[in-house]
Amino acid sequence: xxxxxxxxxxxxxxxxxxxxxxxxxxxxxxxxxxxxxxxxxxxxxxxxxxxxxxxxxxxxxxxxxxxxxxxxxxxxxxxxxxxxxxxxxxxxxxxxxxxxxxxxxxxxxxxxxxxxxxxxxxxxxxxxxxxxxxxxxxxxxxxxxxxxxxxxxxxxxxxxxxxxxxxxxxxxxxxxxxxxxxxxxxxxxxxxxxxxxxxxxxxxxxxxxxxxxxxxxxxxxxxxxxxxxxxxxxxxxxxxxxxxxxxxxxxxxxxxxxxxxxxxxxxxxxxxxxxxxxxxxxxxxxxxxxxxxxxxxxxxxxxxxxxxxxxxxxxxxxxxxxxxxxxxxxxxxxxxxxxxxxxxxxxxxxxxxxxxxxxxxxxxx
Numbered sequence: 001x002x003x004x005x006x007x008x009x010x011x012x013x014x015x016x017x018x019x020x021x022x023x024x025x026x027x028x029x030x031x032x033x034x035x036x037x038x039x040x041x042x043x044x045x046x047x048x049x050x051x052x053x054x055x056x057x058x059x060x061x062x063x064x065x066x067x068x069x070x071x072x073x074x075x076x077x078x079x080x081x082x083x084x085x086x087x088x089x090x091x092x093x094x095x096x097x098x099x100x101x102x103x104x105x106x107x108x109x110x111x112x113x114x115x116x117x118x119x120x121x122x123x124x125x126x127x128x129x130x131x132x133x134x135x136x137x138x139x140x141x142x143x144x145x146x147x148x149x150x151x152x153x154x155x156x157x158x159x160x161x162x163x164x165x166x167x168x169x170x171x172x173x174x175x176x177x178x179x180x181x182x183x184x185x186x187x188x189x190x191x192x193x194x195x196x197x198x199x200x201x202x203x204x205x206x207x208x209x210x211x212x213x214x215x216x217x218x219x220x221x222x223x224x225x226x227x228x229x230x231x232x233x234x235x236x237x238x239x240x241x242x243x244x245x246x247x248x249x250x251x252x253x254x255x256x257x258x259x260x261x262x263x264x265x266x267x268x269x270x271x272x273x274x275x276x277x278x279x280x281x282x283x284x285x286x287x288x289x290x291x292x293x294x295x296x297x298x299x300x301x302x303x304x305x306x307x308x309x310x311x312x313x314x315x316x317x318x319x320x321x322x323x324x325x326x327x328x329x330x331x332x333x334x335x336x337x338x339x340x341x342x343x344x345x346x347x348x349x350x351x352x353x354x355x356x357x358x359x360x361x362x363x364x365x
Contacts, residue, residue, distance in 0.1 A: 021358075038215070051076045053124045055315040055349070058123035060180040063249045063314070065307040066359040067288070067334065072315040073111045075337075077247075078276035082106065083342045086145045086202075087162070087260065088321030090153035096323060096350075098337055099162065101143045110335075112352065141165070143197075144259060145320075151176075153325045161238060163201040163214065166191045170201070170214075172238040180287075187238045189313055191231060191245060192216075201259040201348075205269060211291065212237050215250055226254050230296060238341040248296045256287055259321035264332075264357060268292045271304045272322040274338065281345040286319040292363055310336065310351070317349045331356045 055072040076082075084100040091097045094113050098106045116294055143166035151158030160173045160181075170189065174182030192201055195216055202217035212233040220227040231245040252258065256273035263269050273287040289304035296302035317338035325333040334353040340346040 029174075049077060049079070050082075050108060052108070052350075053109075054111075057313050057315045062355065063309050063311070067308050067353040067355050068315070071112055072352070073350045075106075075108075075348040075350055076314070078327075082343055083340050083348060084338045085337050085348060086320040088145035088323035088337045089147050089149055089160070090323045090333075090335065092154055092156050092221075093365035094325075096335060096337075097145050097147075098321060101145060101148050101165070102341060103144055109198065110352075111350065117144050118157040133139075143262065144317050145200070145202045145217075146214075148204055148206040150206060151175075161204065161206065161236075162211070165200040165217075166204065168195055168197070170204075170238045172236065185240075187237050187240065187242060189233075189237055189245075195229075199257070203261045203271065205261050205263050207263065207293075210235055213261075214245075215258045215261065215271075219257075220249060223249070223251075224254075226251050228252065228258055230302070232297070234292075235295055246297075248300045250291065250296075250304060251301065252289060253287060253306055256285075258304070261291075262322050262324040266323075266357065266363060267294060268360075268363060270307075270322065270324070270334070272319060273304065273306075274319060280357045282318065282343065283343070284316065284318045286316065287334075287337075289357075290360060294363075307360075308353075314351070315349050317347055319349070319351075330358075 018265055053074045056075055057072060057348045059069050062086040067091050067138040081104040085106065086101045089097045091107065094110045095107050095109055100267040117186050120350050135215050142166055142248040144162045145165045146163040149158055149160050149162055156194045157175055158197040159311040162170065162171045162177055168184055168188060170188040171184050192214070195201065197314070198217035200216060201214050203215040205213045207213065214231045214233070214237070216229040218228065219225050220229050228250045230250045231244040232248070234243045236242060250258065252273055256275045259274045260272040261269045269291050271289045273289055275285045277283045277285050287306045288308040291302050293302060304312055304343065312314055319336050319340065323335040325335070327333060332355045336351040337351070338349040340348045
């Protein structure tokens with residue numbers, strides 16, 4: 001007799017894949033009530049005003065490892081486009097560009113600058129009308145999860161690539177200027193078509209040689225809640241005839257999922273990790289880890305080793321976006337933004353950390 005689909009062959013424990021599906025459903029149900037409550041009260045608000053409030057709190061000794069805590073802020077707005085930010089890019093003139101899982105974008109001045117605050121807020125109904133939907137997909141809202149660019153933070157123009165989790169797609173946009181999104185080139189790579197629409201292409205990086213790395217948020221079936229599938233595309237995955245990627249595995253702390261990553265000058269990646277710790281109200285534990293792609297290409301596996309714990313007493317939430325801005329002295333500003341799931345019990349938190357790469361553990365090659 002075949003065992004019930006909800007249970008293992010031993011008849012006792014749920015199968016890992018079933019557990020992941022149940023977790024996804026429970027998470028969606030937990031988010032829905034608070035999302036509906038907030039959206040009903042703001043359905044027609046469109047004020048385009050952003051409030052940035054500095055938050056109290058400081059890390060415990062040793063909590064951030066090589067990172068130095070600079071500050072934390074809460075972003076808020078009554079605008080119905082605001083919230084849900086899953087990707088973050090450092091842009092020219094000390095601006096940050098946050099892209100939401102609804103496909104809207106927010107560009108604002110870094111909150112610790114002396115410059116006057118700047119703000120641009122738009123979505124598919126405005127400057128990004130071509131970004132989410134065409135006539136054949138009006139039921140889709142996009143769910144952008146990762147963003148990369150081919151220009152340094154101090155330069156404009158170039159291109160921006162986005163990964164879409166619900167559509168298992170990757171898009172490239174030509175940037176004609178600040179806040180301007182040009183022609184979209186979109187592809188649906190065969191290799192990610194079977195990835196979960198809830199736990200898909202969550203982290204992405206573009207390497208200086210033109211290769212792209214994409215990491216699934218889902219746990220690999222063989223990974224015991226630790227392993228995530230990793231793809232390395234030889235060139236632009238949004239191209240119509242993009243070559244097939246190579247496959248590998250990323251190992252992280254048990255229960256933690258990758259939500260974003262950025263590459264350091266020595267080739268290694270800072271990877272943002274997130275774990276759900278409590279369902280109602282939603283509570284999260286987050287990490288910043290260090291991983292070396294050279295290990296992946298040499299062995300087919302690479303390991304994310306935790307450097308910092310983004311937990312209380314730091315201001316925390318569902319951190320999903322990671323941005324990196326180089327400074328003139330060889331150090332970096334590291335920005336982290338949270339996805340509030342547009343929920344009444346969550347918030348958009350922005351962290352600024354400082355990193356001197358010389359304090360990182362040495363690379364093992």
